[in-house]
Amino acid sequence: MNQTGxxxxxxxxxxxxxxxxxxxxxxxxxxYDPDPACSLAILRGLPGAGADLIEIGVPFTDPMADGPSIQRAAQRALKAGATLAGVLAMVRDFRAQDAATPVILMGYYNPILSYGIDRFCCDAAASGVDGLIVVDVPPEEADEIEPQARAASLDLIRLVAPTTDEARLPRVLAATTGFVYYVSITGITGTRSATSAQLAEAVPRIRRHTDLPLAIGFGIRTPQQAAEAARLADGAVVGTALVDTLAASLDEAGRARPDTVRQVLDQVRSLAEAVRAAGKQAA
Structure with a gap:
């Protein structure tokens, strides 16, 4: 529930x-990867291709939780002129055509601090953002942004890792709204994948502490992996695999080609088909 109930x-x-x-x-x-127009075209096409929720990465110079693929994407985006204000403008453009698909901003605290926390939370909500994942703000420092996010009716989504122990888990989850993001590996994005057995063991452990939906991310690359994660939990997050497809489609100068948008959205369609088929089998 948000502030209005x-x-x-x-x-x-x-x-x-x-x-x-x-x-x-x-x-x-x-x-903004590789440029504002291409990025917005992909964003607008994601719901039709089968994305149920959308995470938008806010480009940052030091994305410590991200692997090489997303680091390079951030560098391309910053070179293309990305700013936090520009990202919010992109969300507003998306909202002009789509009032239903949830949008989560994923990024780091420094750009928000520079923008101004109160102003950012108000502007993000007004732009149509639904939730925030601020990777480098742990629960112990949640009061840096949590009151402002709550006042703006923004969900504050927490990361839970395999190393989050039983004592810490309730503390992490206590301030979480929206959904819980399970980081299925120890390490950075896009480097490896968790096994089925590891996921099957982790999901019930987290569910004992929360009624919120649980989404599994980090290391999910294939339609089969996405289907399994969405079946075991409540959602699968796919990031690096899509960023890699985009990067591979660019020309030698790092510019989008005519089929860049189509290649990314085709991959989303194949992921969505697998997730939907897995749901029907499990239902």
Whole structure:
């Protein structure tokens, strides 16, 4: 629930998918990669290709949780002129055509601090952002942004890792809204994948501490992996695999080719088909 007592777009989407008997496909793109127009075209095409929720990466010079692929995407985006204000403008452009798909900003604290925390939370909500993942703000420092996010009706989504022990887990989850993001590996994005057995063991452990939807990310690259994660939990997050497809489609100068948008959206369609098929089998 948000401040007005209404369910957030994120809660509504997970509830609708639960009624359908399937998990969510959550796709990630880095804003402004490789340029504002191409990035916005991909963003606008994601819901139609099957993305249920969308994470938008806010480009940052030192993305410590991200692997080489997303680091390079951030560098391309910054070179293309990305700013936090520009990312919010991109969300506003998206909202002009789509009022239903939840949008989560994923990034780091420094750009928010520079923008101004109160101003950022107000502007993000006004732009149509539904939730925030601030990678480098741990629960112990949540009061840096949590009150402002709550006042703006923004869900604050927490990362839980395999190394989050039983004592710490309730503390991490206590301040979480929207959904829980399970980082399925120890390490940075896009480097390796968790095994089925590891995921099957981790999901019930987290569920004992929260009723929120649980999404699995980091290391999910293939339709099969996405389907399994969405079946075991409530959603699968795919990021690096899509960023890699985009990067491979660029020309020698790092510019988008005519089929860059299509290649990324075709990959999303194949992921979405697998997630939907897995849901039907499990239902």
């Amino acid at each position: 209404a369910a957030s777009r994120i809660a509504e989407r997970f509830a609708a998918l639960k009624r359908e008997g399937r998990g969510a496909l959550i796709t990630y793109l880095q804003a």
